[in-house]
Each structure stands twice: as C-alpha cells, then as structure tokens.
Amino acid sequence: MSKVHMVDVTHKPVVYREAIAEGAIRLRPETIRAIREGRIEKGDVLTTAAIAGILAAKKTWDLIPLCHPLPLTHVDVKCEVSGEDRVVCRAKVVTSAKTGVEMEALTAVSIALLTVWDMTKKLEKDEEGQYPYTRIEYIRVVSKKKGGEA
Amino acid sequence: MSKVHMVDVTHKPVVYREAIAEGAIRLRPETIRAIREGRIEKGDVLTTAAIAGILAAKKTWDLIPLCHPLPLTHVDVKCEVSGEDRVVCRAKVVTSAKTGVEMEALTAVSIALLTVWDMTKKLEKDEEGQYPYTRIEYIRVVSKKKGGEA
Amino acid sequence: MSKVHMVDVTHKPVVYREAIAEGAIRLRPETIRAIREGRIEKGDVLTTAAIAGILAAKKTWDLIPLCHPLPLTHVDVKCEVSGEDRVVCRAKVVTSAKTGVEMEALTAVSIALLTVWDMTKKLEKDEEGQYPYTRIEYIRVVSKKKGGEA
Amino acid sequence: MSKVHMVDVTHKPVVYREAIAEGAIRLRPETIRAIREGRIEKGDVLTTAAIAGILAAKKTWDLIPLCHPLPLTHVDVKCEVSGEDRVVCRAKVVTSAKTGVEMEALTAVSIALLTVWDMTKKLEKDEEGQYPYTRIEYIRVVSKKKGGEA
Amino acid sequence: MSKVHMVDVTHKPVVYREAIAEGAIRLRPETIRAIREGRIEKGDVLTTAAIAGILAAKKTWDLIPLCHPLPLTHVDVKCEVSGEDRVVCRAKVVTSAKTGVEMEALTAVSIALLTVWDMTKKLEKDEEGQYPYTRIEYIRVVSKKKGGEA
Amino acid sequence: MSKVHMVDVTHKPVVYREAIAEGAIRLRPETIRAIREGRIEKGDVLTTAAIAGILAAKKTWDLIPLCHPLPLTHVDVKCEVSGEDRVVCRAKVVTSAKTGVEMEALTAVSIALLTVWDMTKKLEKDEEGQYPYTRIEYIRVVSKKKGGEA
Numbered sequence: 001m002s003k004v005h006m007v008d009v010t011h012k013p014v015v016y017r018e019a020i021a022e023g024a025i026r027l028r029p030e031t032i033r034a035i036r037e038g039r040i041e042k043g044d045v046l047t048t049a050a051i052a053g054i055l056a057a058k059k060t061w062d063l064i065p066l067c068h069p070l071p072l073t074h075v076d077v078k079c080e081v082s083g084e085d086r087v088v089c090r091a092k093v094v095t096s097a098k099t100g101v102e103m104e105a106l107t108a109v110s111i112a113l114l115t116v117w118d119m120t121k122k123l124e125k126d127e128e129g130q131y132p133y134t135r136i137e138y139i140r141v142v143s144k145k146k147g148g149e150a
Numbered sequence: 151m152s153k154v155h156m157v158d159v160t161h162k163p164v165v166y167r168e169a170i171a172e173g174a175i176r177l178r179p180e181t182i183r184a185i186r187e188g189r190i191e192k193g194d195v196l197t198t199a200a201i202a203g204i205l206a207a208k209k210t211w212d213l214i215p216l217c218h219p220l221p222l223t224h225v226d227v228k229c230e231v232s233g234e235d236r237v238v239c240r241a242k243v244v245t246s247a248k249t250g251v252e253m254e255a256l257t258a259v260s261i262a263l264l265t266v267w268d269m270t271k272k273l274e275k276d277e278e279g280q281y282p283y284t285r286i287e288y289i290r291v292v293s294k295k296k297g298g299e300a
Numbered sequence: 301m302s303k304v305h306m307v308d309v310t311h312k313p314v315v316y317r318e319a320i321a322e323g324a325i326r327l328r329p330e331t332i333r334a335i336r337e338g339r340i341e342k343g344d345v346l347t348t349a350a351i352a353g354i355l356a357a358k359k360t361w362d363l364i365p366l367c368h369p370l371p372l373t374h375v376d377v378k379c380e381v382s383g384e385d386r387v388v389c390r391a392k393v394v395t396s397a398k399t400g401v402e403m404e405a406l407t408a409v410s411i412a413l414l415t416v417w418d419m420t421k422k423l424e425k426d427e428e429g430q431y432p433y434t435r436i437e438y439i440r441v442v443s444k445k446k447g448g449e450a
Numbered sequence: 451m452s453k454v455h456m457v458d459v460t461h462k463p464v465v466y467r468e469a470i471a472e473g474a475i476r477l478r479p480e481t482i483r484a485i486r487e488g489r490i491e492k493g494d495v496l497t498t499a500a501i502a503g504i505l506a507a508k509k510t511w512d513l514i515p516l517c518h519p520l521p522l523t524h525v526d527v528k529c530e531v532s533g534e535d536r537v538v539c540r541a542k543v544v545t546s547a548k549t550g551v552e553m554e555a556l557t558a559v560s561i562a563l564l565t566v567w568d569m570t571k572k573l574e575k576d577e578e579g580q581y582p583y584t585r586i587e588y589i590r591v592v593s594k595k596k597g598g599e600a
Numbered sequence: 601m602s603k604v605h606m607v608d609v610t611h612k613p614v615v616y617r618e619a620i621a622e623g624a625i626r627l628r629p630e631t632i633r634a635i636r637e638g639r640i641e642k643g644d645v646l647t648t649a650a651i652a653g654i655l656a657a658k659k660t661w662d663l664i665p666l667c668h669p670l671p672l673t674h675v676d677v678k679c680e681v682s683g684e685d686r687v688v689c690r691a692k693v694v695t696s697a698k699t700g701v702e703m704e705a706l707t708a709v710s711i712a713l714l715t716v717w718d719m720t721k722k723l724e725k726d727e728e729g730q731y732p733y734t735r736i737e738y739i740r741v742v743s744k745k746k747g748g749e750a
Numbered sequence: 751m752s753k754v755h756m757v758d759v760t761h762k763p764v765v766y767r768e769a770i771a772e773g774a775i776r777l778r779p780e781t782i783r784a785i786r787e788g789r790i791e792k793g794d795v796l797t798t799a800a801i802a803g804i805l806a807a808k809k810t811w812d813l814i815p816l817c818h819p820l821p822l823t824h825v826d827v828k829c830e831v832s833g834e835d836r837v838v839c840r841a842k843v844v845t846s847a848k849t850g851v852e853m854e855a856l857t858a859v860s861i862a863l864l865t866v867w868d869m870t871k872k873l874e875k876d877e878e879g880q881y882p883y884t885r886i887e888y889i890r891v892v893s894k895k896k897g898g899e900a
Contacts, residue, residue: 001380002350004193008374010316010394016460023286042216043154044797050452051515051801052215058511058519061358063209063261064268065202065351066192069358069371071519073548074458080451094460098373102281103268110260110286111213118214118253129294131252136173136260136289141281151830152800158824160766160844166610194347200602201351201665208661208669211808215801219808219821221669223698224608230601244610248823301530302500304643308524310466310544323736342666343604352665361508363659363711364718365501365652366642369508369521398523402731403718410710410736411663418664418703431702431741436623436710439736444729454793473886492816493754497644501651502815509813513861514868515802516792552881553868560860560886561813568814568853579894581852586773586860586889591881616760650752651815658811658819671819673848674758680751694760 006066012098016148021105022090023139025113029084031123036081045119046079049089053077053112057093060107070097070104077108079116087116090142102141109139156216162248166298171255172240173289175263179234181273186231195269196229199239203227203262207243210257220247220254227258229266237266240292252291259289306366312398316448321405322390323439325413329384331423336381345419346379349389353377353412357393360407370397370404377408379416387416390442402441409439456516462548466598471555472540473589475563479534481573486531495569496529499539503527503562507543510557520547520554527558529566537566540592552591559589606666612698616748621705622690623739625713629684631723636681645719646679649689653677653712657693660707670697670704677708679716687716690742702741709739756816762848766898771855772840773889775863779834781873786831795869796829799839803827803862807843810857820847820854827858829866837866840892852891859889 027035035045042048054075061069074094082088091108093101113136117124124134177185185195192198204225211219224244232238241258243251263286267274274284327335335345342348354375361369374394382388391408393401413436417424424434477485485495492498504525511519524544532538541558543551563586567574574584627635635645642648654675661669674694682688691708693701713736717724724734777785785795792798804825811819824844832838841858843851863886867874874884 002193002346002378003344004198004347004350004354004377005191006354006375007192008376008394010373010396041155042157043152044453044794046452047454047794047797048154048215048801050454051798052213054454054456055512055515055805056213059213062355063202063206064265065198065355066268068373069369069519071371071521071547073460073518075456076458077454078452094458096460097371100279102271103264106264106267106286107261110264111257114253114256114260115214117256118216121252129250129296131291131294134291136256136286138288139286141284144279144281146279152796152828153794154797154800154804154827156804156825158826158844160823160846194344194603196602197344197347197604198351200604201348204604204606205355205662205665212805215805218823219669219819221671221697221821223610223668225606226608227604228602244608246610247821302496302528302643303494304497304500304504304527304648305641306504306525307642308526308544310523310546341605342607343602348604348665352663356663359663362505363652363656364715365505365648366718368523369519371521397521400729402721403714406714406717406736407711410714411707414703414706414710415664417706418666421702429700429744429746431744434741436706436736436739438738441731441734444731446729452793454798455791457792491755492757493752494644494647497647498651498754498815501648502813505655506813513802513806513809514865515798516868550879552871553864556864556867556886557861560864561857564853564856564860565814567856568816571852579850579896581891581894584891586856586886588888589886591884594879594881596879644753646752647754650754654754654756655812655815669819671821671847673760673818675756676758677754678752694758696760 009098014096014098017097017100018094018145019102019105020092020142021109022142023109023113024086024088024137025116026086026135026137028133031120032081032085042119049079049112049115050077052115053091053108056111057104057108060104064103067103068099070095077112079112089113102144159248164246167247167250168244168295169252169255170242170292171259172292173259173263174236174238174287175266176236176285176287178283181270182231182235192269199229199262199265200227202265203241203258206261207254207258210254214253217253218249220245227262229262239263252294309398314396317397317400318394318445319402319405320392320442321409322442323409323413324386324388324437325416326386326435326437328433331420332381332385342419349379349412349415350377352415353391353408356411357404357408360404364403367403368399370395377412379412389413402444459548464546464548467547467550468544468595469552469555470542470592471559472592473559473563474536474538474587475566476536476585476587478583481570482531482535492569499529499562499565500527502565503541503558506561507554507558510554514553517553518549520545527562529562539563552594609698614696617697617700618694618745619702619705620692620742621709622742623709623713624686624688624737625716626686626735626737628733631720632681632685642719649679649712649715650677652715653691653708656711657704657708660704664703667703668699670695677712679712689713702744759848764846764848767847767851768844768895769852769855770842770892771859772892773859773863774836774838774887775866776836776885776887778883781870782831782835792869799829799862799865800827802865803841803858806861807854807858810854814853817853818849820845827862829862839863852894
C-alpha cells in the first residue's frame, strides 16, 4: 500500500493567512562588493532573485507534493546585501484560504537564494570549479499569522 | 535598458558534468523519532522528499531565470536522518552538456528539504503556530566534476 | 473559425464536490511478487505512484485543455497490489468549487498507473524490449458527489 | 535592494471580472487561402490556436511575474480569417476574483497568434528562411468589466 | 533512508528511439454519433484530444518522477472513432536519445483519452451525474524500436 | 479523425540555429517618463520584462502545441524605451538543434511586452478601467541564421 496522505482542508474556514520567511547566503566579500557596485556580469542580482522568488511562491503546490494550491493575494520578496559577505532574502506571502502559506514563503526564499548563487557563480568558484566559500546558511519562518478579516 | 544577461554556452563542448550538493534541516528530536519509527501522519517523509527533489532538479531551468535547460541523465537524491535532530539530503546530478549542473543539484536539495519541512509541520509548530526550532541549516556544493567520456 | 468552447461556470454556485476514480494495471506475477517483497530496483513503487498521482491531480487544468483551474482541498491516492498480477490505484479528489472534479480524479489515477509502469519497466519488458503482458486495464469514475456544506 | 513589488489584493472584494482582448497576424494571401481551404499540412490552424490560447490564459500567473493566480471560470478564444491576409484572435476571460483578468485575455491572444505563426511557418518563409511578410500587427484590450453578481 | 532511484543513462549511446502506444475509451453510442456528426458542444473532440496528447508527451518528465527529460523529435497522436461506441487514440513518439520513449507515448495516449472524456462529459453523465458507461478500456505499448541511424 | 501534425525532425542535422525577434508596445508619454525616471510602483519594468521573456523562451514547447523541445544555449532579451511613447523588446535565441528557434524568440518578445503592460497597468488605465491608448504594435522576426559550427 502506498504511504502518503494529503491533509483534507475542505472543512476549514477561509481566513486571512500570512507567513514571513527569511534566509541568507554567504558569498565572498569580493562578490558582495561587485553586487553593491553593480558589476555582476549577469546583471541585477537582487531584482532577478526577487522575481524568481515571487514566481516560485506561486509554484509551491507543484514543487512540494502535499501542498494545496492556494489563491495567493500578495507575495513580497526583498533581497539585500547584509554586512560584508551575505545576501539576505525575506519573503512575505498572504492569502485568504483554508490553510497556511509558510511553505510558499519558504519556497520563495529558497529559490531567491539559489538565484543569487546562480548569478554570482563565476566569482564564487575557485580555480578548480569548486565552491569552498558559498553556502546557504539558514532558511527559517520568521512569523505566521492566521485569522482576522480578509 | 534591461539589466540581465544569460551566458552564451553555444560554443562550449559537450562533456561529462556532475555535481553533488547537500543540505540539512534541523527538526525537534520528537519529530526525528517519529520519522525513524514511521509515525508521521502524512506518510513516508524521506521517500517523498527524495521524489520532490528529483522532480525539482528537472525543473531548475524553469525556477532559476538564467539557467539553461539541460538533458539530465541521472539524478539521485538521498534523504536520511542524521543524529537526533537532523535530516540530511544529498543530491547528485549528472549530464553530458555544455554547462554544469550545480544549480540542479542545489535545487534538488532545497526542494527535498522543504518537503521534509512540509511533511513534519504538524509536529514542528508550537501552540501558536510558530516554528521556533525548525530551520534549514545549510545548503552547499560538495563537489563538481567536469570532462571525461560521456 | 476555431472550434472549441470552454464551459462558462461563472454563475454556478460554489458547493462541495467530490469524485472517486479507479484504475488497474496488469503486470507479470513476478513483478507483483517483486513489489510485494520490496525488490524493485527503482524503489518504492506504490508510494512513488501515489505521489505522482497527487501532483498530477493538481495539474489537471494544464493537461486537459478545457478544464477549469480549481482550488483542490484534498487529494488522496492509494495504490495497492491486487491479486497476483494487478496493481489498483484509486484517487479521491475534493474541492469547494463551481464545477466537478472527476477529471482531476481520473488524471491522478492515470498518472499513478503510468508511474507504476515506469517503475517496473525493467521486469515487464521481454528480451526484444516489447511489453507483451503489461496493460492498463481500465480507468473509471467510481462515484461523484455534489452539494452539501463545504 | 531588489526592485519589484507585487500589488497586495488581499483586501479587495471578490467581484465579477471580465476582459476581452484582440490581436491580428498578417500572413501571405496564399497562406490565408490554404487556411480557408484546409490545406495547411500541420492541420487545423484556427482550432489549434484557440486551444493554445485557452491553455495560455490559465498559465498567465506563471508567465507574467507579478500576476496573481486567479480561478478563471471561463475562457473563450475565437480565431478566424479576416479579409485576404489576416487572422484575428479574440479572447474573453471571466472570473470572480479580487483583481482583473486583462493580462489573461492578452496572454491568450498572444499565444494564439504565435500558434497561428507556428502552424503556417512553412508557407510564410522565403527561400532564405526569412519572414519578410509575417507580422503580429497589434494586440489590444477591447473592454474590461468589473462588478455585478458573480 | 529514502527509497527511490532514477536509472543512470549517462553512458548509454544516443540512438534512434521510437515507441507506439494505443488506448481506447468506451462512450455511449449517442455520444459517438454526436462526435461523428460534429455536434459536441465543446467543439472538435478528436483534434483537441490529439493536441492535448502531443503537449502531454512533452511533459512526461514532469509527470512521471523517474523519467528523464528527452529531446523529442516527433510526436504524432491520432484519435478516431472506432465502431459504434469507442474512440481509439494512438501515439507515436520518436527521439535520438539515451533511453526509450514508451512512457512518452503512453502519457500522450492517456491524456488524449482523458481529453475525450472531458469533451463528452455532458452526454456521458446520467441524471445523477454518474458515469455508468464511460470507461478507458485499455492502454498498451504497441511496439518499440531502438537503434539505427538518427 | 484528429487534424494536427507535428513535423518529424528526427533525421535533420544538428546545426547552429539563431533567431532574432522584435516587438513594440505603445504606452502613454507619462508612463514612459515614469519608466525613464524609475517611478513605476511595481519596480524595474525593463529588467522584469527581460527576465519574463527569457523564462518564456524556455517554455515555448509548452505553450505552442507543435513546437519541439530544444536545448537553448543562449537567450538574450533587451527591453528599452524608444522615443516618447514606446518600449521595444528584442530577443535573440541560439541553439544547436534539428530545427529553428524563431518561435522561441517570438515567444520571448511577446511575454516581455505583456510584462511591460502588466507593470504599467495602473498608469495606462483611464478612469473607467479601460486601455484607450495601450497597444502592442507589432511583433516580427528580424532575422534567422542556420548552419555553421556549433
């Protein structure tokens, strides 16, 4: 017998749902300087990452097998340089629905961070093509809200 | 003028490409015990996560704006419990192509870890619906290989 | 003039909708024994098939041209061995929406059965690479329900 | 800091929304005659274009980064020959939602017109493989409606 | 430990691959007459089904978790009425690749048959909204070929 | 019988393929000034449009029913203000494949232009929510190349 069960949310109420997630990627200080100074060859790293994150939030139901499709009413992804060797991405996702949106916010952050990695690959690789420094450091849910008018 | 540039790989040779990426999610010890004992309500966490990771690797070009579509010839995702409060996911991606597959391996790991989170949400949330403990701890490239017969 | 018309459901009421569909695939008795004993090389056939079915239900609107996108609130797919040469997959799909979900249940069953085929290909092929025995035997709607609270 | 912002529609009312868009592609008169007489090798141009347009309307949220996913309740795409060297496609999209559907109607028209181009490529290309004549001439919103029962 | 393994085809040769699959759906004789006479409200059933089948073949890697993405070079789907109560769909898929395309042909047939069902739903349902007659009867691989120039 | 036929490119040679397409959208002069001065609320219009165009090029096979999936090796989309009331988008797509990429370039341009429309909607609508001025003016293939080393 197969062993996988999607939660049945049919009889849960439609209420306001909000989730904020955050994550960070550690990059070389030289890469961070290149981002700050707009010198990354592939282009505007932070805006591209934010767009990728927004699009990914809308695809969460297709990426995480047991997630429900939800009518997201707002997705905000902000990416910015933090200190001398980090980019932090933060996503806020809102909906009026029968279940929460933390997976959507986490997916947005994850894909935004991966996009930062992809845009800066050339500067991060060492002479053997390895990534001794680059690392997504953490991804977490900052807060969830539920209920109230929507 | 728009500011984004995809690398042109047209004239690069088709060679063997391999990348291994890895990441970890920290969960409550009770959740880890429930995984070990097959007591997670939503089902087989580790197999579901691995499947989600494999499917995600194949969608990398659709998630990361400047990635090229590549004819992946192998994707292996392994998820397992590590110690008393962690699940580690490791992805190996292989292709014969004009550019590398580290973004594919990183995407597989990221989505596998998010799937672990989604499958164990119920046990991870506190009484206010927050996640004080859960955290994706790191995601990194373990190794890349290039060249050789394929 | 083009000849294709999507039904307009704008003015239909949002009510409880449920559909159950079922299908079977005939496999060699040796393959069935291998599934029962967990000896299929590609892994856990029935769980992988169920996950593929759940994901497919959520993509029905993208696969069947005139289907409406619906906010599915529950998808349950069960796959199990039946007798000595069959796997049966059954899908239940639920929503609160303006139109029914039988196509979603049928799509889940179809893709689950195809996944069983894919996972067992190696054992089903004869020495010339043909499939003299394998066959999806039937796919049908078991029941539909409509109305009531949701 | 990233520079992209999705509008927050969470607190807008769910009302009836309708949009009609239209566009035209100019083709060689010989191609138009071939369409009229059912002599296009790739098959029924106008029906294929309409189907592609309907499917595309449902994917708008995945194509236009800041569009919201909406539960479309009706998509109607009509493609027809107009005069001696044009095909006109018109799309009507309807929903009950918190924001309008003009992008969905425009996307349906755009992809329907591109499908007409793809189906007639062979007749449109000159001996050097160029398209001196073919051109999507315009795409516009014919009308939008909002409010009223739904 | 997760239990799922994609086959590694990296070192297999790129050769000509072809697969033909076929399936049938049983419909009410009245429905079949309506198809023959072009009286189905939703439009051209057989062409819509064929288009859905072609598009689905190209998405097989996204539907069947362990399938490889393949550069399909030809997909042909034919749907036709057979006798007084059946529609038969047949798909031929061709590629030059490292692994076979039977799953692509089977997926094309499955989605084409489901599209026939969707287009004829209104005539197939009884007064209680059930489908006592409709049934996908079988889906099978007719033949596979491998090798030779490509 | 269904009436749709994908071209069989199996036996065509893999050669260098390039296509350049271009299109324009007419906007109000006030909107153009707002773009030039970075005052569009939704953010960086031209970069967002270029990213949407690049992503769309990679999805052409999923949008245009009879297009083949192709391993694109380069996609370049440039969007810029032209004169006092236009934005022009130009896409170059390159691959080594068995068939051409003009549909990919045209799709990239079309979705980039639609994204410009979506980003500037608020300034383009009149007080009744209509678009009396906005219009995608033309989309055409600038040039195609074929052959040569790749």
